[in-house]
Amino acid sequence: MSAIPSYAADIYTDEAIVEPYEHYRALRELGPVVRLLAQDVIVLGRYADVKAALSAPDLFCSGRGVGMNDVINTFGAGNTLMSDGAIHDRLRTALAHRLTPRALRPTRDTIQQAADDLVESLVTRGSFDAVSDLARALPLSIVPDLVGWPEDGREHLLDWAGATFDFLGPMNGRAQQAVPLVQAMMEFATRTADERAVLPCSAAAEMFAAVDRGELEQSAATALILDYIAPSLDTTISAIGSAIWLFARHPDQWDMLRARPELLANAFNEVIRLESPIRGFSRVLTAADTVGGHDLPANSRVLLLFASANRDERRWHEPDRFDITRDAGGHVGFGYGLHGCAGQGLARLEAQAVLRALLTHVERFEVGQPTRALNNVIRALASLPVNVVPATSSVRPATP
Numbered sequence: 001m002s003a004i005p006s007y008a009a010d011i012y013t014d015e016a017i018v019e020p021y022e023h024y025r026a027l028r029e030l031g032p033v034v035r036l037l038a039q040d041v042i043v044l045g046r047y048a049d050v051k052a053a054l055s056a057p058d059l060f061c062s063g064r065g066v067g068m069n070d071v072i073n074t075f076g077a078g079n080t081l082m083s084d085g086a087i088h089d090r091l092r093t094a095l096a097h098r099l100t101p102r103a104l105r106p107t108r109d110t111i112q113q114a115a116d117d118l119v120e121s122l123v124t125r126g127s128f129d130a131v132s133d134l135a136r137a138l139p140l141s142i143v144p145d146l147v148g149w150p151e152d153g154r155e156h157l158l159d160w161a162g163a164t165f166d167f168l169g170p171m172n173g174r175a176q177q178a179v180p181l182v183q184a185m186m187e188f189a190t191r192t193a194d195e196r197a198v199l200p201c202s203a204a205a206e207m208f209a210a211v212d213r214g215e216l217e218q219s220a221a222t223a224l225i226l227d228y229i230a231p232s233l234d235t236t237i238s239a240i241g242s243a244i245w246l247f248a249r250h251p252d253q254w255d256m257l258r259a260r261p262e263l264l265a266n267a268f269n270e271v272i273r274l275e276s277p278i279r280g281f282s283r284v285l286t287a288a289d290t291v292g293g294h295d296l297p298a299n300s301r302v303l304l305l306f307a308s309a310n311r312d313e314r315r316w317h318e319p320d321r322f323d324i325t326r327d328a329g330g331h332v333g334f335g336y337g338l339h340g341c342a343g344q345g346l347a348r349l350e351a352q353a354v355l356r357a358l359l360t361h362v363e364r365f366e367v368g369q370p371t372r373a374l375n376n377v378i379r380a381l382a383s384l385p386v387n388v389v390p391a392t393s394s395v396r397p398a399t400p
């Protein structure tokens with residue numbers, strides 16, 4: 001059996017965060033299983049191996065953490081993302097039923113109306129920032145209301161959520177800087193839980209009622225609130241920002257979507273495939289296993305690079321091309337299987353509402369110089385100046 005190839009470059013430097021795709025290509029070329037020397041961890045970058053690992057949660061477990069450092073893996077263990085088996089089932093069931101497409105149906109019109117109002121006012125202005133003015137607006141107003149997060153403290157949510165993703169990376173400077181912010185978020189959530197300061201009739205209020213009936217522990221309820229706040233903001237904001245950036249750089253694809261608005265759901269999948277908001281999470285092997293012809297011992301930590309799998313030339317034809325007509329539904333940008341994103345229905349609803357409103361009002365995007373956000377896990381733009389050419393003819397894809 002051949003030795004596992006090593007990769008010396010650190011994929012968590014500023015440069016590699018801004019331009020990760022050549023690193024991912026090199027990792028895939030080296031083989032199905034590669035050792036990242038900088039983090040001394042095994043990485044899987046090819047689609048088939050990432051998908052197979054996600055399909056075997058008993059072997060590639062999450063309960064020993066999915067981050068890249070021991071602190072987050074110890075501290076976060078036991079939340080929905082970082083749990084296994086019956087504990088995971090119980091946590092996931094406790095809140096996820098609020099986020100199913102069926103449960104979200106009554107909020108569809110409200111979300112679409114909010115997107116329409118926002119886009120109309122921005123198009124009237126003519127120029128705006130696609131991240132701060134557009135991409136952040138819906139996630140920041142909708143998710144906290146849905147979960148029941150109190151009004152005070154919302155001004156910190158973006159910083160806290162971003163810090164959580166930095167903290168999920170290796171313990172580099174970015175992760176260290178994130179620690180006080182993550183602590184502040186935890187303290188706020190604990191205080192909110194102790195004081196029951198959540199919005200009435202919200203998911204969180206329902207959970208605390210379950211705590212009062214003795215059906216759920218208080219600590220689980222607190223963790224659940226954070227489970228649904230922390231992963232819901234930067235991810236969706238990243239996807240909306242990337243969508244504008246991609247459509248601005250590929251006006252033919254925007255024209256195609258305007259001509260064939262029924263492609264909207266697939267176009268959003270293609271955005272997630274090409275610019276996957278979460279680059280990857282890790283797992284720990286519960287038993288020795290052979291992966292890609294290499295024997296890996298039990299307890300090995302393995303990083304699953306979703307963003308690389310989504311550009312694997314073995315799976316995707318011309319993987320770097322933005323093509324809204326390709327069948328992009330098989331991407332692993334929302335993960336896959338038991339831990340597959342519990343909030344993807346909401347993310348799709350928000351992002352598609354924004355794109356639907358833009359299809360009605362915008363013929364062309366002209367973008368200035370974007371700035372990248374530097375985060376250990378999230379791929380996102382920090383800013384993207386946009387001028388829009390308003391539409392002269394209206395296009396309106398149906399709300400599903």
Ligand code: HEM
Nearest residue numbers: 080081232235236239277281333334335339341342343347
């Ligand atoms: C475009 C937006 C989003 C992307 C790309 C995304 C991506 C992901 C990915 C890749 C995972 C799987 C992690 C793993 O297997 O290790 C995940 C899990 C999760 N996501 Fe999302 N997410 C998004 C939006 C949201 C939203 C809006 C929410 C909540 C309202 C949310 C809540 C969760 C939760 C709770 C989990 C853990 C599920 C589990 O472990 O069972 N996400 N997400």
